[in-house]
Amino acid sequence: MTDWNGPDLEKIAAAEELELASERSDGTLRDPVTMWVVRSGDQLYVRSVKGPDGPWYRGTKSRHRGRIEAGGVRQDVTFHPAEPGEYLGVDAAYREKYGHCTSIVEHVLTERARASTLRVEVHERPG
Known part of the structure; x- marks a missing residue:
């Protein structure tokens, strides 16, 4: 794992949305899905509104x-399940960044959504 460089972390965290394409078991990428992304500390996080049953979230499980x-x-990134101790910071980041979308933001603050919190880390591909 490589840490995010400051400018990339800032740019991604400031973006309203993120395109995420998970890798299939054969190494090819799935079609990208548009979602919200937040920064808590020096880490980036995404969540599935549908929790662990969300199709894109399930797609991250084949190769992470x-x-x-x-x-x-x-x-290129790796997906790591966040620890429950990270949830409060991620919740606060969602409220701060997307609080203007009050009817929607609550959907990423449910227990079901929290259970799908992924920390997104830089992945350096060989070659």
């Missing part, structure tokens, strides 16, 4: 890798 694009940054 993929590619994201947001704020002019395109990056």
Whole structure:
């Protein structure tokens, strides 16, 4: 794992939405899905409104890798389940960034959505 560089972290965190394409078991990428992304500390996070049953979330489980694009940054990444101790910071980040969407933001703050919280980390592909 490689840490996010400051400018990329800032650009992705500032983007309203992120495009996420998870990697299939054969190494090819699925079609990208548009979603919200938040920053808590020096980490990026995404959640599925449908929780662990969300199709895109299930897609991250085959290889835990993929590619994201947001704020002019395109990056290969790995997906790591967040620990419950990270949820409060992620909740606060969603409220702060997307609080203007009050009828929608509550959907990413449910227990079901929290259970699908993924930390998105830089993945350097060989070659």
